[in-house]
Amino acid sequence: MTQKNLIPLSPAETEILRIVWELDHPTVQAVWDALPDHRDIAYATVQTLLRRLEKKGYLDHQIQGKAHVFHAKIRQKDVIGSAVQSFVDRLFGGDAVPLVQFLAENRDITKEDISRLSEILEDQS
Numbered sequence: 001m002t003q004k005n006l007i008p009l010s011p012a013e014t015e016i017l018r019i020v021w022e023l024d025h026p027t028v029q030a031v032w033d034a035l036p037d038h039r040d041i042a043y044a045t046v047q048t049l050l051r052r053l054e055k056k057g058y059l060d061h062q063i064q065g066k067a068h069v070f071h072a073k074i075r076q077k078d079v080i081g082s083a084v085q086s087f088v089d090r091l092f093g094g095d096a097v098p099l100v101q102f103l104a105e106n107r108d109i110t111k112e113d114i115s116r117l118s119e120i121l122e123d124q125s
Contacts, residue, residue, distance in 0.1 A: 006074065006082045007056040012041075016049045017058055021076045027067040 032046045053059040
């Protein structure tokens, strides 16, 4: 599956996928345990979300003993790229400059952030 044909994710699916990336090959129990304390999600719901992510092509699993161990089939960079591109296309007609301008004007951007961005832009040219 390429970045351009990724199936969109719900916010809950995105949260679970992020945890799978962070934990790298977690069980259902490990994903459930990693949810923030304020998230009151049932264990069965986590199972359902993991299965949905697998059906959509984002995850795969192996069985180790009685546990299902999940791993990402899609890199985090590709999912972020697809989501950001879709967002920029929908809200800004594909032009990322207004998004960057908004972030610069409405977020606390440090000198370190600007330095990092400058390095990235220099590497791109």
